[in-house]
Amino acid sequence: GAxxxxxxxxxxxxxxxxxxxxxxxxxxxxxxxWYRQSLGQxxxxxxxxxxxxxxxxSGLPNDRFFAVRPEGSVSTLKIQxxxxxxxxxxxxxxxxxxxxxxxxxTEAFFGQGTRLTVV
Amino acid sequence: xxxxxxxxxHITVSEGASLELRCNYSYGATPYLFWYVQSPGQGLxxxxxxxxxxxxxxxxxxxxxxxxxxxxxxxxxxxxxHWSDAAEYFCAVGSxxxxxxxxxxxxxxxxxxxx
Numbered sequence: 001g002a003x004x005x006x007x008x009x010x011x012x013x014x015x016x017x018x019x020x021x022x023x024x025x026x027x028x029x030x031x032x033x034w035y036r037q038s039l040g041q042x043x044x045x046x047x048x049x050x051x052x053x054x055x056x057x058s059g060l061p062n063d064r065f066f067a068v069r070p071e072g073s074v075s076t077l078k079i080q081x082x083x084x085x086x087x088x089x090x091x092x093x094x095x096x097x098x099x100x101x102x103x104x105x106t107e108a109f110f111g112q113g114t115r116l117t118v119v
Numbered sequence: 120x121x122x123x124x125x126x127x128x129h130i131t132v133s134e135g136a137s138l139e140l141r142c143n144y145s146y147g148a149t150p151y152l153f154w155y156v157q158s159p160g161q162g163l164x165x166x167x168x169x170x171x172x173x174x175x176x177x178x179x180x181x182x183x184x185x186x187x188x189x190x191x192x193x194x195x196x197x198x199x200x201h202w203s204d205a206a207e208y209f210c211a212v213g214s215x216x217x218x219x220x221x222x223x224x225x226x227x228x229x230x231x232x233x234x
Contacts, residue, residue, distance in 0.1 A: 004162075033221065042123075042209050042224035043163070056221055091163070108222065110163040 002026075004111035006092050012117045013082055021077040021114045025094030032075050033108060034067055035091040043091055049075060082118045089113040121146045123210050123225035131231040134202055140195040140228050142184075142210030151213030152193040153222065154184055158206040166208075169193065180204070205232045 005024040013019050025032050030051055035043035045059040049069045057067075064082075069075040079086055093108040122145045132138055144150055154166040167178025174186040184195045193210060210225045 035224075040226075042125075042211075042226045045221045045223065048221050059221070093163075107165050107168070112160075112162045 004092055004094055004109050006090075006111040006114050008114060009112065010115045010117075012119060015082060015084060015118055017082055019079050019082055019116065021079075021090050021116070023075045023077070023092030023094075023111060025073065025075070025092070026109055027073075029094035029096055029109075030072065031095045031108075032069060033093040033095075034075070034077050035093065037089045037091055037113070039088075046077070079116075082116075084118045087116055087118045089115050121212055121223050123212050123223055125208075125210055125225035125228050127228045128226075129229045129231065131233055132200055133233045135199050138195075138197045138200045138204070138230070140208050140210075140230070142193045142195065142225060143191050144193060144210070144212045145191065146212055150186075150193075152184075152186060153211040153213070154178065154182070154193075154195050155209045155211060155224075156180075156206050157209065157227075161206075163209070166195070200230075200232055202232045202234070205230055 004026055007022045011019060031048060033048040034046040036046055037043045047057040047060055047067050048055055051072045052069055064080045067075060067077045077090060091110055091113045093110040095108040124143045126141050152169040155163045156166050157163050166182050167176045167184055169176045169186045176184050182195060182197050184193055186193050207227045207229050209227045211222045213222050
């Protein structure tokens with residue numbers, strides 16, 4: 001598609017439920033990132049994928065959070081036993097991996113986000 | 120650990136006035152620096168980035184930023200703001216050597232424009 005697509009745009013769930021958030025990156029982008037943005041804060045890194053593998057998952061807050069990217073394209077962020085503190089906007093971004101070092105075409109393009117509300 | 124500080128939570132400037140948003144970073148090696156803008160209901164958009172070379176970087180929408188290693192700063196500037204510039208601005212640092220490494224964001228500066 002033309003941009004990074006995230007679905008759903010809004011999700012309201014009850015405390016303790018399981019949720020899945022989907023990200024469809026820009027076609028051909030091999031790097032995919034998940035961020036979480038709480039109200040009044042900057043985006044907080046969660047995890048990034050290079051192809052199918054999680055190259056860095058150091059930002060996942062605990063083992064209730066998990067993300068997959070089985071075919072190196074679409075990614076799903078999964079949250080188990082949701083808590084009210086998980087309420088935030090979850091952002092996905094993708095970029096082109098050009099090897100070691102940064103270059104001019106490594107801009108990360110962000111989706112509109114999924115607003116998750118846990119009640 | 121890498122970090123970014125944006126000391127101004129909220130700034131208000133008059134339309135047509137000049138703008139400077141402050142950003143300080145903490146990073147052990149050569150930093151890769153970014154400014155993003157987020158408008159209400161919009162996704163994050165990259166304004167400009169610094170990887171190496173000329174320390175004065177030009178971006179979109181008339182913005183520029185200057186990398187000052189001695190001050191660990193990467194301030195964003197615009198000579199004359201427009202009402203449409205009202206948004207949240209985030210400074211960020213790339214935290215690795217790979218082009219796909221994670222980006223660490225500051226907490227943001229909200230810009231309001233006075234008519």
